[in-house]
Amino acid sequence: MKSDHVIKVLDQLSVSHLSEHQRKLIAEHISHCSRCERAFQAAQMAKVLLRERAVATTEVPPFFQQKVLARLREKQVPPIADTFWEMWRAAGLLVSSMTALVLLLLALSFSSPGSSPPEEPPELAVGFSDDPAERVIFGVGQLANDEMTYDQVLAVIYSPEDAR
Amino acid sequence: MRRYSPRVFYIASRFFRQRSQVEESAQEVFLKAYTRLADYEGRGSLEGWLTRIATTTCLNLLRSAQRRPEMSLTDLTTEESKWMEDRLLDSAARHHRSQEDSLIAADLADKVLDKLSPEDRLALILIDGDEASVKEVAEMTGWSESKVKVRVFRARRRMREAVEKLLAAPQQSRQTRQRATTGKK
Numbered sequence: 001m002k003s004d005h006v007i008k009v010l011d012q013l014s015v016s017h018l019s020e021h022q023r024k025l026i027a028e029h030i031s032h033c034s035r036c037e038r039a040f041q042a043a044q045m046a047k048v049l050l051r052e053r054a055v056a057t058t059e060v061p062p063f064f065q066q067k068v069l070a071r072l073r074e075k076q077v078p079p080i081a082d083t084f085w086e087m088w089r090a091a092g093l094l095v096s097s098m099t100a101l102v103l104l105l106l107a108l109s110f111s112s113p114g115s116s117p118p119e120e121p122p123e124l125a126v127g128f129s130d131d132p133a134e135r136v137i138f139g140v141g142q143l144a145n146d147e148m149t150y151d152q153v154l155a156v157i158y159s160p161e162d163a164r
Numbered sequence: 165m166r167r168y169s170p171r172v173f174y175i176a177s178r179f180f181r182q183r184s185q186v187e188e189s190a191q192e193v194f195l196k197a198y199t200r201l202a203d204y205e206g207r208g209s210l211e212g213w214l215t216r217i218a219t220t221t222c223l224n225l226l227r228s229a230q231r232r233p234e235m236s237l238t239d240l241t242t243e244e245s246k247w248m249e250d251r252l253l254d255s256a257a258r259h260h261r262s263q264e265d266s267l268i269a270a271d272l273a274d275k276v277l278d279k280l281s282p283e284d285r286l287a288l289i290l291i292d293g294d295e296a297s298v299k300e301v302a303e304m305t306g307w308s309e310s311k312v313k314v315r316v317f318r319a320r321r322r323m324r325e326a327v328e329k330l331l332a333a334p335q336q337s338r339q340t341r342q343r344a345t346t347g348k349k
Contacts, residue, residue: 010320042325042328045327046324048251050293054293056267056270057173061187065169067187068165068191068194
């Protein structure tokens with residue numbers, strides 16, 4: 001080992017786990033090998049650093065349990081947006097089924113041959129033309145100022161042309 | 165929860181240095197344990213089951229945390245550089261350890277460990293720092309014992325190389341300072 005570099009040993013074992021014999025051999029070797037000396041120094045320092053790091057343990061702070069329980073409760077209560085979304089998802093099914101039903105009824109009422117709207121009675125279906133004479137004869141509506149009087153209408157009906 | 169909190173905090177402290185991060189990850193562990201309580205089959209101890217959850221949760225949190233791409237001497241504070249210099253001058257055994265010294269060393273250790281993967285870092289802290297056995301680490305993490313050995317070997321080498329680089333820097337700065345003082349005289 002005197003001529004062998006000790007770096008490999010340092011990587012295999014922690015410095016604190018080196019036996020007395022290994023320590024002696026390392027000491028002999030590093031007395032004439034500066035590269036291994038640096039490696040050994042670094043390994044020793046790494047050991048010290050790791051020990052100090054391991055000692056540094058954080059204590060449980062006060063009210064830790066309460067904080068965890070509060071977070072648990074937060075997790076269990078869904079946010080308002082989620083609640084609304086859940087409600088919408090539940091009601092959405094109902095709304096969509098109702099819409100589908102309405103659409104179906106509309107489609108049925110328009111497409112079925114026997115369901116066309118009832119025709120108006122003939123007397124109501126007879127419309128009045130815009131001719132003021134007709135309106136006067138059938139007594140519908142009030143005459144406007146510029147419309148014909150009864151006499152005028154008679155004159156038109158029994159016009160001299162008819163007499164011939 | 166009160167019973168297992170110290171154990172969870174101990175595990176979270178292996179991963180994180182800042183108190184807030186440790187507490188945050190411990191909370192996360194308990195929340196996860198609560199949601200997975202149905203998975204606990206009662207075969208092993210509850211503490212062992214919780215330890216496994218804590219380890220995996222903290223590993224995931226550390227993985228997702230932004231890691232430093234490269235560490236250089238400029239990342240070290242004056243206190244940390246001085247600590248390293250003092251260590252070089254004194255032997256580890258003779259060195260007076262104040263509480264402040266320990267804090268500086270722990271911070272420095274964290275900086276060096278940041279260069280390692282979360283898995284390597286955990287294996288190294290537990291085995292070389294806490295003196296845990298390979299078997300214990302395997303139980304904690306769920307890895308095979310050979311995997312633990314490989315990880316700790318690799319982590320040890322990387323840590324040593326990183327410290328070697330840092331050690332070279334204070335030596336250089338000390339030489340520069342000495343040259344400057346002799347020049348003045």
